[in-house]
Amino acid sequence: MKVFGNLSFGNMEKTLGYKERSGFENGKENIVNHYYSDTDTYVLVDSVSLVLKVTKDQVWEMYGGFLITYSMEIGWDELVRSMSPNLKGFLDNLDSLHYFIDHVVYKANLRGPSFRCEENPDGTLLLHYFTGRPGLYHIVKGVVKEVAKLVFNLDINLVVQGRTQRSVHMNNGERVEEHVIFLIKNVEEPRRDSDASGISLLTSTRPDFSEITDDSLRMSLQDFSKALPYHFVIDESCKLVHCGEELYNHIPLELLQPGTPILRIFEINRPQIPLDFENICNFINAVFVLQVKTSPLKKKHMDAMSKEERQQEVDAMEEDDRSNEFTQGCHLKLKGQMMMLSTKKHIIYLCSPYVTSINELMQFGMRLTAMPLHDATRDLILLNQQRLTDVEVNLQLEANNEQLETMTRELEAERRKTDSILKDMLPRKIAQQLLSGEHIEPCEYEATVMFCDLPAFQQIIPVCQPKNIVTLLNEVFFKLDRIVVLRGVYKVETVSDSYMTVSGIPDYSSQHAETMCHVALGMMWEARSVMDPVNKTPFLLRIGMHSGTIIAGVVGTKMPRYCLFGETVTLASQMESLGLAGKIQCSKWTYQKAMETGRFEFAPRGRIAVKGRGDVETYFLTRSLKKSIWEITDHERDVNVNSIEGYEELETSIENAQENKRKPDQTNSAACVIA
Incomplete structure (x- = not known):
């Protein structure tokens, strides 16, 4: 705030200290045509007093001095200097100046103080100060001292001669009125010569008309x-x-x-x-x-x-x-x-x-x-018409600025939502390039593609309500999404109950096959926690993976998608469709690539016929020898119940689910209940 800078209140740390202590928001302390409540002012003064280790009375007096300095800096200098040739005349007209600024210029209609000045025989002044806001008389000391110094080049001393309070009954209720009397003395001679050197700067000489008796007047x-x-x-x-x-x-x-x-x-x-x-x-x-x-x-x-x-x-x-x-x-x-x-x-x-x-x-x-x-009321009415127009324009501009700020904040919030959605739809690096206006060139990558689905899903659709089907898929995919985010791979898309992910793009990693194997094991574990509403058994995923060369690029402008093309995608899909429920089937290329960087346990399935490729050698992934299920899924292990690796529980749950599905009384159940 400018006030504290002009009063040499210290460095920026102190400024931030009293603003933070007062609860003021940065950028909102200098709003034009805004009335700040007394409560905010008192809190600010208390904070300044505590931070600077000075009394509140000193803060109020410094504020009074700054009030004059600031008013003269922002355009009231000539008006203040032209009010009177001496201090008494200035104090006598202080009420009218306050009224003009408050009621005519800013239309604030505040409850201002009142002043009455008396001249003593010894040349000193008595200033009577009346106010309905007791305790603020130190502001008057700062104001009068600063005016005397800046306008009349005087060093004066103000001493409180008396201070009384009384209760006043008004139409709108009862209020306390304070009356403070100041004795004003000139400390030393003026420091500069005045054109009217024969006239006191504290008071002025008045002509005597007592002897004029002409009846013609x-x-x-x-x-x-x-x-x-x-x-x-x-x-x-x-x-x-x-x-x-x-x-x-x-x-x-x-x-x-x-x-x-x-x-x-x-x-x-x-x-x-x-x-x-x-x-x-x-x-x-x-x-x-x-x-x-x-x-x-x-x-x-x-x-x-x-x-x-x-x-x-x-x-x-x-x-x-x-x-x-x-x-x-x-x-x-x-x-x-x-x-x-x-x-x-x-x-x-x-x-x-x-x-x-x-x-x-x-x-x-x-x-x-x-x-x-x-x-002069005639001129005031005509001139005020233009002033009112200017004030209305300024108020409208302020309202428009406030509305623009609100709209900007809302627009920024919507932009962040849009950016967040785009970064969820596309790999983060690609999304950032699109947001920066860069052109995305299609590229060729070496990656591992994985497909998985729910083999029992087609049996559920005829016997479940639509909202139950959506709720079920949402629960399953929520758990699968968590593993995808946790292991840092990219979710390409979901179609019906089919879920497609890829590892190794757009940022290449030599461990893309190893990472995808860990994702497959984690998904298999997460799916078992969701129950099949028809068979009342844990869901078993069918997962297929293949590693090789793919083409990737952004397709579309209205709803851009990051699409994958190539034989690798086709073969990965076939690994999934030709697989078994509860099994993770990999091609030999994924098997070889995963074993280069990781350590896994695979079970050979043998050669299976793949359309367009003939007989292809495949493997079933059973466990990782580097990471436990608890590390892959980021779950805490119950040492009293779970094994160290967790793969025994996974194999047992898969076997039990498969066994229950083979029972005759479970195969044709028509009940569909989702808790």
Whole structure:
């Protein structure tokens, strides 16, 4: 995060440390127009405090200083420097700056603090800080110190003179408000000369108009009401004394009579304080937003009543301030400044309609001519139309970016699934070449091809339900697939109950025949754990193998397959079809190749007639002399039950299954039950 880099918080390891401790995701800490909850902020500050071994108050103060530095770096520099020629003027206008950035620029509508500055006779300042989020006053110290240094070239010292908290009752409930008083002193003389060297950088000199008594400067109440058509004046009891003429178009006449409590006319939106004289004085520098309680529809309805009926309606509204009418329709809002008059007993509210767009203007039934020519609200409405368009475009872009990121993640997940499926359909090396866009040339290999099937499968089909047949094949092939993956050979395809694999392609291995023999023994062992639902005996595979030269290449584009061609494939298929259930039949070429690199026990079967090849010498593979069944299948051996090699159990189970199939009462069973 940039904040910690600018504050010299240490190296990247510390940065990663507090982010990890806080639970922040990389790349998501700088989202524009996003409100981060106070909980996330507090967790982050706690983490920084622990990692850097400093107090939380120090972290908050450093954050306040960085807040000004960062704000000036991203484009607010000229605005901050142009606010006031001295520090007091800056602090007096801090509320309005905060309101503008928060409510006008970013539309965040956060619950901001309020500031009031007083000048002491000795040249020091008292800064009053009011907030509904207690404990964050150290941020103010960092902000004010950094502004004094960067903008006014002053070294100042802030000392907390007092800190109190009180419970405030609001319309939306009760909240705690904290009041902190800072004493601000100038530590040393300014480090640079100022053009206005005769004026203090902490405070400014105000002209004295007390001796001006020319009656020609006076203006009538009627002229004042026209010049400031939306203003009103209240006394110490917060009762109406005088108001501008334009308010009569939005508020019933009976409510605008002198002496009417202001709370009967307006609801305060900002700052979030009770609307009384003391609180208004405390927040005198804040931007006040008041909302008329009477909607335009209600105003129009009351205008149509007689005087007596209007008075009755006003009395009814006074008796029920909680009327739901306030929450319905469109109520005019006023935004402006509370100013204490010289009598110190009256406050004037200088304001304008809080209208920022053409749509809001039309909702209140107003036109631009309702705004005085000297009021900048006209320009604000017109300029804000373009700003709103830009904001909408930016928000839409952010939404589109977020959607694109989501779609990219989903697309990447689907791509990984597609790649995974392709790598399962083709040898991994070939699949990788296809994904890289390379052309796959057909090649000639020396390999060992194996076919196996379930001889009893054709007897099962007539007496089993389709879903049971699929479940049965899935169980058998799942176990065979496990051996294929474990021994590192390639599964070519399955057709019905026939299963085809090859060893030695596309990466050549001199041990291709030895590896395939181990695969055959492992498959034979795994198949015995699945029961024939008709004969109630373990399944016996019929396996055939042959080694020789084959042609291999990718065929097809929509569903590419890695296909094998040649006499080796044909002869391997014949070894399987001419074999016996429970036996692994190999040609002499596989026998010779397997014995070159491995040690096996074969039983000669003799010569059998093979179509197109005449009589071919064949062998039955019975066991491996290098690996036990437990090593081949990666199963743990039960030392109390199983033999060391496991081949005795394999031979016994095959013999028992063959014996049970020869029994007359088992041959024509029509029952098919799959557990």
